[in-house]
Amino acid sequence: MAQLRLLLVIVFGLLVLRLAQLQVVQGAYYRQRADQNRLRVIPEQAPRGLIVDRRGRILAGNQTVFGVALIPQELEDPPSALARVSDLVHRPADILQREYARAQGAAFLPATVVPRLPKEIAIQLEEERWRLPGVLVRAEPVRSYPLGTTAAALLGYLSQPTADELPRLKPFGIRPRELVGRSGVEQLLDHALRGRSGGLVVEVNHRGQQVRVISRRAPEAGAQVTLTIDAQLQSLVEEAFRLQPGAAVVLDPKTGEVLAIVSMPTFSPEAFTAPDLEAVRRLLNDPHAPLMNRATLGVYQPGSVLKLVTAAAALEQQLVTPSTTVVCPGSMTIGDRTFHCWYRDGHGPMRLEEALMQSCNVYFMHLGRMLGLPRLRTALESLGFSRRTGWPLAEQTGHLPQRRLTEGEVALLAMGQGEVLITPLQAAVMGSAFANGGWLVEPWVVRSVAGRPVAPRPSPRRLPWSAETVEAVRVGMRAVVRNPSGTGHGAFSPQVGIAGKTGTAQTHEPGRTHGWFVGFCPLEQPRVAMAIVAEYGGSGGALPADIARAICEYVSLPGTL
Amino acid sequence: MHISLRPSQAWDRGLFLAAVGLALMGGVAVTSASATLNPMLAFRHGIWVAIGIVTSLWIARTNYRNWTDIAWLAYGLSIVLLALVPVAGAARLGATRWLSIFGLSIQPSEFGKLTTVWLLARYLAGAGSPLPRRALWMSLIIVGPPALLVFLQPDLGSASIFCAIWLGMIWVAGASRRTLGTLAGCLVALLPLAWHLLKGYQRDRLLAFLDPSADPLGVGYTMIQSTIAIGAGGLWGRGWLAGTQNRLSFLPERHSDFIFSVIGEERGMLGCFGVLGLFGLLLARTARLAMTSSDPQGRLLAAGIFSWLAYQACVNMGMVMGLLPVVGVPLPLVSYGGSSMVAVWIALGLLQSLHRAERSDATARNF
Structure with a gap:
């Protein structure tokens, strides 16, 4: 009997130890487990x-x-x-x-x-x-x-x-x-x-x-x-595209604030929250990829709008002056290749202003040959091409040639053709640089979150351009729109002075081109700079110029912006 | 465990007070456990405690020998009741353990344990010490039928209590170590057979014991929830009616087999130590009777009751703390359940009667 009693004492000891383990050592853990059981x-x-x-x-x-x-x-x-x-x-x-x-x-x-x-x-x-x-x-x-x-x-x-x-x-x-x-x-x-x-x-x-x-x-x-967007300007630009696929960016050239950023075709975000599965499937399968923001993710050949940079670089290198004359016979032969000006009959003798106004290919091929690839590429890179602009959302960097180019290819690059791709946002930043007198702005779009300004505001960077260089290019840009024979005269408005440069970029589809317009307004104290691209939209002097005019006329109205 | 009360008292007060204390703690816990289940249960529980105590007091005033004289009758009656269970019993939770008599639901296995102790005490007392082999076989024949009937209900836990009672009593009756060793060997050898005889859910429970997390919402659920309840109680408990495991029904069978979890959750370690202490006192007094009684029959009776209550209490508490597999045995005197309550109180009444007889013997010798 005494042995049985001893056995009991041992078992009780074990039970006491187990209680101590459960209730004291692991008590907090089991308390939490009990709460997990009961709280939802x-x-x-x-x-x-x-x-x-x-x-x-x-x-x-x-x-x-x-x-x-x-x-x-x-x-x-x-x-x-x-x-x-x-x-x-x-x-x-x-x-x-x-x-x-x-x-x-x-x-x-x-x-x-x-x-x-x-x-x-x-x-x-x-x-x-x-x-x-x-x-x-x-x-x-x-x-x-x-x-x-x-x-x-x-x-x-x-x-x-x-x-x-x-x-x-x-x-x-x-x-x-x-x-x-x-x-x-x-x-x-x-x-x-x-x-x-x-x-x-x-x-x-x-x-x-x-x-x-x-x-x-x-x-x-x-x-x-x-x-920083202006909703009214934004929807005005979207409507101005008249369902044409393309993109547009409107910036404040002093600060880099994005006033409008358009990607066409657009879509209804409510399709996803409704949720309207049929509409969502249509959006995802649309060959025009409406969900992609073309203004920052679309890359296009710039065409003639790049001539603005070629001009500025050549002026800055003192290879030409605004009064230097180059004769355009309608074509130029480099090595064993002959490159035609878009005006086959030839523009005749041209100074910078006329060359920009007429977008003479021979003039800018000439400048490109004088500059050579390194200087041309440096100028393009300093304007932010092939680099991120600092845009806070997703963006493509575009492309500049990194290999050695033939002399002919350099000449093509100088007029925005060949191995070069840019985004509309980069083009708008370039337009801003001419609007603000030579400053490279960083585009931004979030002004404040919960009433607190988003810091730090990016400050513009000075480009290595003299005031004379910028002014000489601006004179040409003014003529593009103001002069009845300018390629961008379609953007002319009696209400507001507009400066710009058109571009017609070749695509991989023969005979079809993207139309570009890069510019700013008003002429004095520009308040907006813009870049517009119409996919397969023909020449830049057509729809893009119309859209630029619509933007500038809106901006010139009192009380807007 | 040396709480000595003067033997001159007619009552073993320690034994009685420990039992009343356990019944009180049980009553309080059952009230809390049944509050969200069926408040009538607490009331019925109280009635059973009262019936148990009154019966116990009445038996205490009689001579226990009068009762052992009719041990065969009591044993036979409980075998009949156990045999009736599969024929006329009511199935609950997948097992048939209850008999309905005059609207009362009784559990014959509880009385089976009592009458088996009772009869074994009488039989083994006359067998002489050391225990002859013939008596060993005879005792097995006494334990066998009720144990088997209970095992077939199926009620593995209660069947194992019969084994514990038997082993405890033949040990005290003087079975040699060799005999017990052989028995232990036979038991181990029989384990695979026993495994084969087990029902699927019983095997699942045993497996769940080895790894409760394998099936946390199935068979492991009970053990996990019970362990959580006890652990969450901490040192002081979460207060009466405030145990969330209890009140929100995460604890299954919380008023009966898992009442100790409710005490652990609501009364904490203090309450658990209270239960252990009261059982310690109750069993110490029982052990003392088993050792001091001059009558072999009385010694064996006390030893049998000791084996029964000690084993059942340890298995129940070990089970709710996750130390042993889940087998359905109630915590004596604490759990809800009339049959168990009355059977244990009858056993305690017999012990009081034994105590009284010893005291009068001693008094007689003194004069």
Whole structure:
């Protein structure tokens, strides 16, 4: 018997040790496990921060969307509740049943069966709700874009994270069905725009049924983002494209603020939040790739707009003066190749102003040969070609030849042809440099986040150009528009003085060309610089010049910008 | 465990107070556990405690020898009841363990344990020491039928209690170490066979014990939730009616087999030590009776009750703390359940009667 008693003492000792282990050593851990058992969160979505233009006009906002959800644990008889909801919302019960089965999660979590409902029906349903226990009319903020397709490529769009992305996003509190910014500003500032979702902390029992509400945390709306864009100018430029694919950038040449950044065709970001799957599929399959911001991601051959840089470089190297005359016989032979001027009969004797005005190829090929590749490339690089502009969103760098070129290829490069690609944004930065008297600006678009200015503001960099050099090129740019025989006379406006340079870039499709216009206005104290490219839009003197005129006339109106 | 009360007292107060203390702690915990389940359970529990105590007091006033005289009858009756279970019993949780008599739901296995102790005490007392082989076989024949019937219900936990009772009693009755060693060897050899006889869910429970996280929502669930409840109680407990594992029903069978988890969660380590201390006192007093009694029958009776209660309490507490596989045995005097409650109180009444008889013997010798 004494042995049995001893055995008991030993077993009791073990039990005491186990209790000490569970309750003292690991007590905090098990306490936490117990809380994990019983506490759940019913999330409440925070409204996403507004994106507004420089004047506070809403580019991206929120609208309240009504929906119907069922709370499984409060539903006494799901089929009959579904049938009554089906009558009220005029939707077949079997579809609602399927949605319910798909959305059903924990017993206390509302499962959405109708994601969007007209307001009148929502109100009607809310009035009927006392008869429908477990049916919930939800009002949720959903991203909306009041200006429709305006600035869509800049703003970007939202969509649900993929299964791969979720683990990476989870630490930021992003749940599987939550929308995240996919491109543009929505993606760049997703964290600030998101806000903090709130929710109800509820206690649940072992069946996952809600027992009581422990606390509520109100959702915190996302921060407001103010852009440098002028929404009115933006939509004006978009309309001016008249459905022609292309891109345009309008900058403040003093600061680098982007006033408009257009990529055509544009799209409706609401297709993703609605979600309108058919529209989304159309967008993704569109050969014109509307989701891509062509202004920064599209690369084009510049054509004659690059002659502005050739001119400035040659003047700065004192290879020519504004009064140096070059005779254009209609062609130029370099080695065993003959290059024709676009005007086959020949422009005759030309000085810089006429050469720019007429966009004489022979004149600039001549300058290119004098400059040689190294000096020409240095000039192009100093203007930011083949480099990032500092744009905060995705951008292409374009391309400059890195290999040795033949003399003929150098001559072609001097007139913007051959192995050179630029983005419309880079072209606009180049236009700004002539508008502001020789400063290279860094384009930016986010003015402030939650009322705090985005610092540091990029400061312009001085180009190695004298005032005389810049002025000589500007004289030519003025003539391009003002002179009736200028290639850009289509941009002429009696209301405002406009300077510019057209370009007609060859494409890989023979006979089809991209049209360019790079310029600024007004002539004195320029307030905007711009670059416009129309894909397969013929010559720069046509649609691009029209768009430039529209921009400049808008800017010249009192009270704009 | 040397709490000595003067033997001159007619009552073993330590034994009685420890039992009342356990019943009180149990009552408080059952009230909390059943609050969200069925508040009537707490009321019924109280009634069973009262019936148990009254029965116990009545038996204490009688001579235990009168009861051992009718041991065969009591044993036979409980075998009949056990045999009736598969025929007329009510199935609950996949096993048939209850009999319904006059609207009362009784669990014959609880009375089976009591009457087996009772009969073994009587039989082994007359077998002489050291225990002859014939008596060993005979004792096995006494334990066998109820143990087998219980095993077939199926109730693995209770069947193992019969084994513990038997081993404890033949040890005290004077079985040699060699005999016990051989028995232990046979048991180990029989394990594969026993495994074969187990039901699927019983095997799952044993496997779940080895790795509860393998199936946290299935068979491992009970053990995980029970361990969480006890651990979450910490040193001081979360307070009466405030244990979330209990109140939100994460603990299964919390008013009966898992009542110790409720005590652990709501009363903390202090409450658990209270239960262990009271069991320690109760079993120490029982052990003392088993050692000091002059009557072999009384010694064996006390030893049998000791083996029964000690083993059952340790298995239950070990199980809820995750030290042993989940087998459904109640915590004596603490868990909800009328049959268990009354059977244990009857056993305690017999012990009191034994104590009284010893005291009067001693008094008689003194004069």
